[in-house]
Amino acid sequence: MAWMLVLPVRRWIISPQVLADRLGLTPSDEVLELGCGPGYFSAEIARRVPAGHVHLADIQPEMLEKARARLTRAGCTNATFTVTDAAGLPYADASMDVAFLVTVLGEISDPAAALRELHRVLRPGGTLSITEAAGDPGLRDPAALDALLGPAGFERTATAGGRRAATSTYRRSQADHGEA
Numbered sequence: 001m002a003w004m005l006v007l008p009v010r011r012w013i014i015s016p017q018v019l020a021d022r023l024g025l026t027p028s029d030e031v032l033e034l035g036c037g038p039g040y041f042s043a044e045i046a047r048r049v050p051a052g053h054v055h056l057a058d059i060q061p062e063m064l065e066k067a068r069a070r071l072t073r074a075g076c077t078n079a080t081f082t083v084t085d086a087a088g089l090p091y092a093d094a095s096m097d098v099a100f101l102v103t104v105l106g107e108i109s110d111p112a113a114a115l116r117e118l119h120r121v122l123r124p125g126g127t128l129s130i131t132e133a134a135g136d137p138g139l140r141d142p143a144a145l146d147a148l149l150g151p152a153g154f155e156r157t158a159t160a161g162g163r164r165a166a167t168s169t170y171r172r173s174q175a176d177h178g179e180a
């Protein structure tokens with residue numbers, strides 16, 4: 001189904017530019033895109049962090065290969081591609097400024113483990129952005145997201161968009177949160 005994720009009509013739901021605007025990036029940010037799929041959003045994010053880096057991660061190697069081809073075509077050189085399960089991210093503690101997921105959380109079999117890992121790899125005060133779109137399997141409304149993310153050490157700082165694609169922005173707590 002990867003082809004559906006890169007259809008131009010997807011801009012009507014949320015475009016890469018709109019998503020990037022919602023991330024509040026600075027040019028030197030280290031950004032983790034968890035569940036990048038075929039990379040529909042990735043090139044735009046890479047362009048917004050010319051002195052930083054985008055770390056694309058997905059559990060499916062085929063998705064990462066599509067994303068790699070897409071970013072190569074777009075001329076992006078500040079990106080790396082890693083096959084990984086969200087429950088065990090191969091990144092150092094506090095190494096990311098921003099992490100984002102678009103229509104991914106509902107697919108992750110162990111969201112609590114994924115959130116523990118996201119908390120570990122984000123720096124204190126770093127940003128976690130979660131975008132959910134109409135029709136997602138496992139779609140959560142903002143209250144359900146808060147119920148999941150609050151106990152995991154994230155505090156909501158913004159909400160953008162609407163029924164088509166809602167982006168919830170959270171700040172990672174300053175304190176460690178039971179990471180190993």
Ligand SMILES: C[S@@+](CC[C@H](N)C(=O)[O-])C[C@H]1O[C@@H](n2cnc3c(N)ncnc32)[C@H](O)[C@@H]1O
Binds near residue numbers: 101109
């Ligand atoms: C619906 S697709 C969304 C892809 C992309 N974010 C987008 O919006 O175009 C969900 C992606 O999450 C990935 N995924 C699902 N479970 C995962 C996990 N446990 N760890 C990492 N990636 C996962 C899938 O392989 C898939 O590429």
